[in-house]
Amino acid sequence: QVQLQESGPGLVKPSETLSLTCTVSGGSIKNDYWNWIRQPAGKGLEWVGRIYVNGVTNYNPSLKSRVTLSMDTSKNQFSLKLNSVTAADTAVYHCARGLRGYYALDVWGQGTTVIVSS
Amino acid sequence: QSALTQPASVSGSPGQSITISCTGTSSDVGGYDYVSWYQQYPGKAPKLMIYDVSYRPSGISNRFSGSKSGNTASLTISGLQAEDEADYFCTSYTSISLYVFGTGTKVSVL
Numbered sequence: 001q002v003q004l005q006e007s008g009p010g011l012v013k014p015s016e017t018l019s020l021t022c023t024v025s026g027g028s029i030k031n032d033y034w035n036w037i038r039q040p041a042g043k044g045l046e047w048v049g050r051i052y053v054n055g056v057t058n059y060n061p062s063l064k065s066r067v068t069l070s071m072d073t074s075k076n077q078f079s080l081k082l083n084s085v086t087a088a089d090t091a092v093y094h095c096a097r098g099l100r101g102y103y104a105l106d107v108w109g110q111g112t113t114v115i116v117s118s
Numbered sequence: 119q120s121a122l123t124q125p126a127s128v129s130g131s132p133g134q135s136i137t138i139s140c141t142g143t144s145s146d147v148g149g150y151d152y153v154s155w156y157q158q159y160p161g162k163a164p165k166l167m168i169y170d171v172s173y174r175p176s177g178i179s180n181r182f183s184g185s186k187s188g189n190t191a192s193l194t195i196s197g198l199q200a201e202d203e204a205d206y207f208c209t210s211y212t213s214i215s216l217y218v219f220g221t222g223t224k225v226s227v228l
Contacts, residue, residue: 004163035217037217037219044121044207044219044220044221044222045207045209045219045222046219047209047215047216047217047218047219050216058216060215060216061119061214061215062119062215094163094164096164099166099169099175102152102154102169102170103150103152103154103169103211103216103217104152104154104166104169104170104209105154105156105164105166105209105217106166106169106175107166108156108163108164108165109163110161110162110163111163
């Protein structure tokens with residue numbers, strides 16, 4: 001069964017770039033859409049973006065100017081970069097798989113906390 | 119894109135049925151049959167319970183059911199059990215940002 005695990009620095013300085021990686025185990029990254037979702041403390045979930053193996057990406061318009069998603073099929077990983085971060089980007093970041101053929105997210109990682117602070 | 123509105127908490131006794139609402143607009147919930155529901159225990163990964171308004175993934179108990187009327191979708195848990203105590207959130211497709219999420223509901227089993 002497919003499992004997802006987020007990894008990356010837990011602390012990022014303001015104005016710098018947040019970088020996270022999601023490692024996919026138990027299945028191939030080549031056949032589905034892979035998403036990032038975040039949840040600031042005490043607030044609701046926010047979809048960040050998704051990537052497909054052919055490089056096609058979709059981003060939340062509210063974050064589009066600062067977000068880049070990429071994929072490394074040799075490592076079965078996909079990554080998130082969010083630049084020019086502020087305290088408002090402090091959140092739990094989840095990666096998730098898109099349910100094939102549907103607008104739903106059928107496998108999620110547990111999430112990793114990223115704090116933006118100097 | 120505003121979040122979908124859910125009640126902050128819903129509670130019920132074991133064996134009872136409860137319903138969680140998820141209210142959006144004609145640009146999301148009301149415009150598409152792409153509402154999904156998730157269950158999340160503290161510190162754990164969310165779990166898909168319902169997709170496309172009313173379909174259950176393999177392995178999900180038939181005690182969980184989904185429906186939609188206008189701009190409001192609903193998740194009903196029948197035969198409430200202690201293990202159902204968790205957070206639940208909805209999400210809908212939207213042409214603006216692909217996915218918009220609900221504010222989340224804490225279900226308590228009395």
